[in-house]
Amino acid sequence: MRQLQDRIGVAPDTIEIRDLGFRWGSCTEKGKLLFHWRMILLPPERIEYLIQHELVHLHEHNHGPAFYERLCRAVPDHERHEQWLRVMGIATVCRRSNSFACLREVTA
Numbered sequence: 184m185r186q187l188q189d190r191i192g193v194a195p196d197t198i199e200i201r202d203l204g205f206r207w208g209s210c211t212e213k214g215k216l217l218f219h220w221r222m223i224l225l226p227p228e229r230i231e232y233l234i235q236h237e238l239v240h241l242h243e244h245n246h247g248p249a250f251y252e253r254l255c256r257a258v259p260d261h262e263r264h265e266q267w268l269r270v271m272g273i274a275t276v277c278r279r280s281n282s283f284a285c286l287r288e289v290t291a
């Protein structure tokens with residue numbers, strides 16, 4: 184978690200685990216991050232992605248181009264994670280997951 188915070192350059196005030204219904208994670212204006220309790224059942228790399236996604240929301244409170252620019256920098260293959268999470272049943276990350284093309288191609 185510490186490592187991820189350093190990568191995104193921001194730290195949440197608090198983190199809470201609850202039942203978020205159809206969302207994996209969410210972020211409040213006051214800097215609190217919420218995660219669905221089912222997240223703990225996911226493979227570590229997916230959990231890492233969700234945490235980074237929400238941390239980026241502390242900078243950008245929407246899914247606009249600025250958000251995806253930061254996300255791409257932190258997680259170049261974020262599309263792959265989002266697709267996988269959609270397939271796993273909980274439909275969206277946050278409110279809705281607009282698909283913006285990543286600025287860089289993923290080669291790894």
Ligand SMILES: [Zn+2]
Binds near residue numbers: 236245
């Ligand atoms: Zn989001």
